[in-house]
Amino acid sequence: MMSWKDFFYYHRMERVAIILLLILIVLTIVMNEILKKKNNENSVLIRNDSLVEEFDQFHRLLKDRESVAYPTIENESNRQYYVGNRRNNERRLKSDGFSTHSDKNSSFGNSFSGSIKLAEGETILLNESDTTDWKKIPGIGSTYASRIVKYRDLLGGFVTVDQLREVYGIDDELFAKIYPYLKADGKYTKIAVNTLEFKELLRHPYLNYKQVKAIFDLRRRKGNVSSINELAMLNEFTAEDIERLNPYLEF
Structure with missing residues (x-):
């Protein structure tokens, strides 16, 4: 086994x-x-x-x-000549009132625009000038010109030159610089208080939501608002509000 x-x-x-x-x-x-x-x-x-x-x-x-x-710089002497020439060009541009760099935070405008600046004694009209005209003012560049025109359109036009102080970025120093180049022309638009819709009234920079609502409540009770004195009696409007609105309101 x-x-x-x-x-x-x-x-x-x-x-x-x-x-x-x-x-x-x-x-x-x-x-x-x-x-x-x-x-x-x-x-x-x-x-x-x-x-x-x-x-x-x-x-x-x-x-x-x-x-x-970029050009080829063969030696140190050529490099110094190239850099020095570029700096001289920048200084010349600055002395002519232009800026070689964009600076939106500057109180005297911003990017190099290449436009011919106004001479002393020359002016532009406050409401009939476009962005190209505004950039001719020393200290005003593309950004400020665009802001000014957009704000002017919302207002319906500037009544006085002093209203430019309300544009974002224009401080006392810049305003004093550009003031001599501006001339008021009276070409502003009034707003029809009794016929415009709620949203249309609310678009105006001098009217807020509570004030527009108060106007519509008054229109609903009385049919129409007869004068600015009626608005002055409402709690929603201060004396300063009434003073600013007076040129723009049409009853």
Whole structure:
């Protein structure tokens, strides 16, 4: 009768063959792992090489653009001449009343506009001038000109030059600088208190929501508002409000 040990008994040659077979299996596994790692490294190198090549092409493109946009300065003496000449041009522009940099926070206007400035004694009309005319005033650039015209349109026109103080950014110093170049023309529009819609009245800078509501309540009770004196009796309007609104209201 055979014992279970008989199944695991091998001759000497059989044992040698099994050992060699195990060694081959181990070597095969090791070689497979080595080859996989090497393939991964090669793929990474290929990707890196392509990235490096793209970067070099981009760098060469930047150099080509710089060589076209800016002159090549061969030595120190030429460089000093180029920088000095540029600074002299900037000083000349500033002395002529222009700015070489945009500065929206400046109290004297902002970006370089290239427009011819008014001479002393010359003026523009307060309400009939467009942004191009406003930029002719020393100290007024594109940003201030745009703000002035937009605010003027909301008002329906300026009654007095002093109303420019209400434009955002125009302080006392800038106002004093531009005042001599302005002339009031009386070309402003009145608003029809009894016919305009709620939203139309609310668009005017001198009227707020509570004041417009009070006007409509008065219109509903009386039919029409007869004069500004009736508005002066309402709690929603101060004496200062009435003074500012008086030129603009039409009953």
